[in-house]
Amino acid sequence: MSSGKIIALSGGVGGAKLVLGLSHVLPDDRLMVVTNTGDDFDHFGLRICPDTDTVIYTLADLADKAKGWGRANESWTFMETTASLGGEDWFNLGDGDLALHVMRTQALAGGQSLSEVTASVSKAWKISVQIVPMCDQAVATIVNTETGPLAFQHYFVRDQCRPVATGFSFDGIDHAIANPIAVDAFGRAPDAIILTPSNPYVSIDPILKTPGMRTAIEASGAPVIAVSPIVGGAAIKGPAAKMMSELGVPATALEVARHYRGLVDAMVIDKVDGHLAPAIQQLGMDVRVVPTVMRNLDDKIALAKDVLALVKHLKSARRS
Amino acid sequence: MSSGKIIALSGGVGGAKLVLGLSHVLPDDRLMVVTNTGDDFDHFGLRICPDTDTVIYTLADLADKAKGWGRANESWTFMETTASLGGEDWFNLGDGDLALHVMRTQALAGGQSLSEVTASVSKAWKISVQIVPMCDQAVATIVNTETGPLAFQHYFVRDQCRPVATGFSFDGIDHAIANPIAVDAFGRAPDAIILTPSNPYVSIDPILKTPGMRTAIEASGAPVIAVSPIVGGAAIKGPAAKMMSELGVPATALEVARHYRGLVDAMVIDKVDGHLAPAIQQLGMDVRVVPTVMRNLDDKIALAKDVLALVKHLKSARRS
Numbered sequence: 001m002s003s004g005k006i007i008a009l010s011g012g013v014g015g016a017k018l019v020l021g022l023s024h025v026l027p028d029d030r031l032m033v034v035t036n037t038g039d040d041f042d043h044f045g046l047r048i049c050p051d052t053d054t055v056i057y058t059l060a061d062l063a064d065k066a067k068g069w070g071r072a073n074e075s076w077t078f079m080e081t082t083a084s085l086g087g088e089d090w091f092n093l094g095d096g097d098l099a100l101h102v103m104r105t106q107a108l109a110g111g112q113s114l115s116e117v118t119a120s121v122s123k124a125w126k127i128s129v130q131i132v133p134m135c136d137q138a139v140a141t142i143v144n145t146e147t148g149p150l151a152f153q154h155y156f157v158r159d160q161c162r163p164v165a166t167g168f169s170f171d172g173i174d175h176a177i178a179n180p181i182a183v184d185a186f187g188r189a190p191d192a193i194i195l196t197p198s199n200p201y202v203s204i205d206p207i208l209k210t211p212g213m214r215t216a217i218e219a220s221g222a223p224v225i226a227v228s229p230i231v232g233g234a235a236i237k238g239p240a241a242k243m244m245s246e247l248g249v250p251a252t253a254l255e256v257a258r259h260y261r262g263l264v265d266a267m268v269i270d271k272v273d274g275h276l277a278p279a280i281q282q283l284g285m286d287v288r289v290v291p292t293v294m295r296n297l298d299d300k301i302a303l304a305k306d307v308l309a310l311v312k313h314l315k316s317a318r319r320s
Numbered sequence: 321m322s323s324g325k326i327i328a329l330s331g332g333v334g335g336a337k338l339v340l341g342l343s344h345v346l347p348d349d350r351l352m353v354v355t356n357t358g359d360d361f362d363h364f365g366l367r368i369c370p371d372t373d374t375v376i377y378t379l380a381d382l383a384d385k386a387k388g389w390g391r392a393n394e395s396w397t398f399m400e401t402t403a404s405l406g407g408e409d410w411f412n413l414g415d416g417d418l419a420l421h422v423m424r425t426q427a428l429a430g431g432q433s434l435s436e437v438t439a440s441v442s443k444a445w446k447i448s449v450q451i452v453p454m455c456d457q458a459v460a461t462i463v464n465t466e467t468g469p470l471a472f473q474h475y476f477v478r479d480q481c482r483p484v485a486t487g488f489s490f491d492g493i494d495h496a497i498a499n500p501i502a503v504d505a506f507g508r509a510p511d512a513i514i515l516t517p518s519n520p521y522v523s524i525d526p527i528l529k530t531p532g533m534r535t536a537i538e539a540s541g542a543p544v545i546a547v548s549p550i551v552g553g554a555a556i557k558g559p560a561a562k563m564m565s566e567l568g569v570p571a572t573a574l575e576v577a578r579h580y581r582g583l584v585d586a587m588v589i590d591k592v593d594g595h596l597a598p599a600i601q602q603l604g605m606d607v608r609v610v611p612t613v614m615r616n617l618d619d620k621i622a623l624a625k626d627v628l629a630l631v632k633h634l635k636s637a638r639r640s
Contacts, residue, residue, distance in 0.1 A: 075397040085420065085444045095415035124404065
C-alpha cells in the first residue's frame with residue numbers, strides 16, 4: 001500500500017470511534033482528522049468545540065467512553081457551584097474539560113488560531129495523529145425547526161433534539177475558508193478520504209460545505225468512502241435517523257448514500273443493511289457490507305481494517 | 321447604641337475574620353465591608369479578586385478556614401488538567417472557585433460593574449452583609465523590590481513574598497473613583513469605620529488611597545478604629561512584618577499606629593503588646609488592649625465585641 005494519507009472527516013462520537021480504530025492500524029503520520037466546528041459555541045464566555053474535543057479526548061485516551069462526551073474521571077464542582085450562583089446549567093462542563101476551554105479561549109484571545117491551539121493541545125497530550133479543525137473562522141450550525149431556528153447546542157443538548165427539524169444552515173460559512181492544512185493534505189495525493197459515521201447533516205455537511213473543502217476533496221483524485229451512521233434504520237447515537245424522518249426521507253443507509261451521491265465512491269454499510277447494497281450500487285457506488293457497530297476497541301480496529309481494505313480495493317481497481 | 325453603620329475596610333484573611341465576628345454581633349444591615357481590589361488580577365483570561373472573594377467565602381460560610389483562601393470541600397481537577405496542558409500552575413484555582421471567576425469575567429465583559437457582580441454573588445449565596453469593592457476600576461498593587469517591580473500576586477503567591485520589598489505603588493489608582501456606594505455610606509453618619517487587621521501597606525492602603533475614599537472617611541465624622549495586624553512583632557498571617565522590617569521600621573503595633581496617624585482615632589492592640597499602649601497614646605490615639613488573635617469563631621466574636629465597645633466609648637466620649 002502507498003504511504004499517502006488517510007484523511008478522515010469527523011464529527012463527535014461516531015467519527016471519533018472510527019478515527020481511534022484507524023489510529024491503531026495506521027502509522028500516526030498517515031492519518032489526518034478534519035473535525036466539524038459547526039457545533040462550536042461560546043458558553044460562560046468560553047469557546048467550546050465539542051466535536052474536536054471528543055476527537056482529542058478519544059485519541060489521548062482521556063474520553064469518557066460511557067457518556068460519549070467529556071473526560072473520564074471527571075469532577076463536577078464547577079457546575080455545582082455555577083448552579084449555586086444561578087448560572088446556566090443545561091450544558092455540563094466537567095472541571096478538567098473546563099481547563100481545555102479556558103486555555104483555548106485565552107489562546108484565541110491572544111491571537112492564536114483554532115488550528116494552532118488544537119496542535120498545542122495535541123502536543124501536550126502526545127496525540128501524534130494530526131487533528132485539523134475544518135476552518136479557523138467561526139461557523140455556527142443552525143437547526144431550523146418547526147418552532148424556529150435553534151443554535152446547534154440549544155437543539156442538541158438543551159432541548160435534547162426534541163424540536164422537529166426542517167433543515168439546517170451554517171451561519172458564517174460564506175466567510176469561512178477550508179483549513180489550508182487540510183487543503184494542502186488533499187493536494188498531496190492522499191490514499192483516501194473517509195466520511196466517518198457521524199451525522200451527515202450536522203457533522204459531515206458543515207465540513208463539506210466549508211468553502212474550498214469539497215473542491216479540494218474532488219481535486220485530490222483519492223477515493224472517497226463513507227461509513228453509514230444509519231444501521232438498521234436507526235442511528236447508533238444522536239438524532240440522524242430522527243432528522244431524516246423529519247426531513248421526509250427514510251432513515252436508511254441507502255438515503256445516506258443518496259445524500260453523499262456525487263462525492264462518494266463507496267459506502268460501508270452494516271450487515272443488517274446488506275439488502276440495500278444493490279440499490280446503493282445502482283447509484284454508481286461500490287459497497288462493502290461489514291459489521292459497523294463499534295462497541296469496543298476490537299470493533300473499531302476491525303472496521304478500520306475493513307475500510308482500509310476497501311481503500312486498497314478501490315485504488316487497485318483504478319490502476320487496472 | 322445608634323443604628324449607624326459600621327463600615328469595615330478589609331483585605332483577605334485577617335480582615336475577613338473580624339468581619340465575620342462583626343457579622344455575628346451586628347444586624348446585617350448595619351455592617352458594610354469595603355474590600356481591597358488592588359490584589360485583583362487577570363489569570364487564564366479570568367478576573368480574580370482574592371480579597372473580595374475571601375470576604376465572600378467567609379461570610380457565605382464556604383471558606384477553607386485551614387488554608388485561609390479558597391473554598392472548603394474544593395476539587396482540583398482544573399489545575400491538574402491545566403498542568404497537563406502545560407499551563408501556568410503557580411496560582412491555585414479550585415474547581416468551585418473557578419465558577420465564581422468565570423461568572424464574574426462574563427458579567428464584567430457584559431458590562432456589569434464589579435460592584436454589581438459582587439452584589440449578585442452575595443444575593444445568590446444569601447450574604448446579607450453588604451460587600452463593596454473599593455472601586456469599580458482596575459487598580460493593581462505593585463510591590464517594588466530590590467530586584468524590580470512585581471505584580472502583587474507574583475510577589476505574594478508565585479514568589480512566596482521572598483523578594484525584599486522597597487515600597488508599593490498602585491497602578492491605575494489615579495483613574496479610580498472611590499466606590500460611590502461606600503462614599504454614600506460614609507456620608508450617612510456611620511457609627512464607626514474599622515480598619516481590620518489586614519496588611520496596612522497592600523490591603524488597607526490601596527483602599528485609603530483610592531481617590532475620594534479618605535476624604536469621605538474624614539468627612540464622615542465617625543471614629544476610625546484600626547486593629548493591629550502585628551502581634552508581638554509578627555504578623556498573624558502574610559508578609560506585613562517582613563515588609564516593615566524591609567522598609568526599615570520595627571514590626572510593631574506602634575509602627576502600625578504611626579502608619580495610620582492622622583486618620584485613626586483609636587488602636588486595638590493585642591495583650592502581648594500592652595507595653596506599647598503609652599507610646600500609641602502619645603500619638604494622640606486611644607488604645608484598647610485585648611486578645612486580638614482569632615483562632616475560632618468565639619475569638620472573632622469576642623474581638624468584634626471589643627471593637628464595638630470601643631466604638632461606644634469613643635462616641636460617648638465625643639458626646640460628653
